[in-house]
Amino acid sequence: MNRFKNLRTIALLCVVLIAVLTVSTAITQIKKGKTRPMTTEQWMEGVMAPHSAALRKGLQAEPADDKAWEKLAMHAALLNEASYVLMADDRCPDEEWANAASEILRQGSADALKAIEARDLEAAKIASASIGAACKACHSVHRKKE
Numbered sequence: 001m002n003r004f005k006n007l008r009t010i011a012l013l014c015v016v017l018i019a020v021l022t023v024s025t026a027i028t029q030i031k032k033g034k035t036r037p038m039t040t041e042q043w044m045e046g047v048m049a050p051h052s053a054a055l056r057k058g059l060q061a062e063p064a065d066d067k068a069w070e071k072l073a074m075h076a077a078l079l080n081e082a083s084y085v086l087m088a089d090d091r092c093p094d095e096e097w098a099n100a101a102s103e104i105l106r107q108g109s110a111d112a113l114k115a116i117e118a119r120d121l122e123a124a125k126i127a128s129a130s131i132g133a134a135c136k137a138c139h140s141v142h143r144k145k146e
């Protein structure tokens, strides 16, 4: 009788332990990948914010020459690359993150690049807005309010 009780207690403890470990791994994943030193915060501040802002402002100002368009292509290409970085090194904790990074951000930035190459200002603005939707989709779930 007692032996069964002990087994049940051990089983219960295992379940609790697994739950705690899963939650804490998910939290560290969000803030940082598994093996590389860069934090999500650094990537956001150094890449996501400046390049998405530069793309949006550059489109609003209407690029005047090829050089200006090429600058915009660079911003869009870096945001596209970001859709891979955010999925790498076990940083991605769940479906919402994966959808925001590898679907919305990847597609929006690829569409932006295509529109920029075609010098299609309106299409590029629409794509830039959908990049903004990717930020929102991930932040609404994973960016904790302070």
Ligand code: HEC
Residues within 6 Å of the ligand: 030, 031, 040, 041, 044, 045, 048, 049, 052, 086, 097, 098, 100, 101, 105, 131, 132, 134, 135, 136, 138, 139, 142, 143, 144
């Ligand atoms: C797949 C998820 C994801 C996507 C997509 C994403 N972010 Fe973030 N972002 C985060 C997380 C998580 C944090 C909170 C990081 C922390 O505090 O550790 C964050 C924080 C930030 C911060 C605050 C950084 C700081 O210094 O505290 C900025 C700014 C930011 N994101 C900008 C952007 C912009 C702009 C985009 C879209 C172009 C974007 N992010 C897309 C997950 C994402």
